[in-house]
Amino acid sequence: MPDQAPGARRPGGVDFAEFYEREYSATVKLAAFLSGDRTLAEDLAQESFARLHSKFALLENPAGYLRTTLVNACHNQRRSTSRESIRHTRHGPSSTAVSDRAAELDATLRRLPYEERAVVVLRYWLGLSEAEIAAHLGCRPGTVKSRSTRALKKIRKELS
Secondary structure: OOOOOOOOEOOOOOEHHHHHHHHHHHHHHHHHHHHOOHHHHHHHHHHHHHHHHOOHHHOOOHHHHHHHHHHHHHHHHHHHHHHHHHHHHHHOOOHHHOOHHHHHHHHHHHHOOHHHHHHHHHHHHOOOOHHHHHHHHOOOHHHHHHHHHHHHHHHHHHHO
16 A cells, blocks of 8 residues: 555545555446456556545546546556557567477577677568678678578577
8 A cells, every 4th residue: 555645644534545445346346347357447547546645635536537547547457458469460479478499499599699680580470582692791601501591400409
């Protein structure tokens, strides 16, 4: 529960702690309905109460302010999740959302020297030709071939 700030008592004697206790359950339920996630709902409710806290004594309708703040927080969370989903679609899953095998490959790639890793990623992730990779890396196509051979040999050795 947020700390009580000086002056967080409303005219009529209701203080923030009492308001918090009275409204918390309903606020979390509303957030759960809006967000579809009980754990997230608790975080969104806490965030909304934290935003309300400093203004509590000045507000004519703190419950209305709290609900509006909560609705906005849920909307912002939904937009953020939507943007993350779009990034995921464009760029693939985050490293925490991949299979163990994919995570192992990612770790193996990270251990390769940059030049070898770049060749592998440009070739197999972007599908570039040896000539295109050479142009991007500022080297000769023969260098791309040798780096690719070395990198694939190391990858096979680690992943076998």
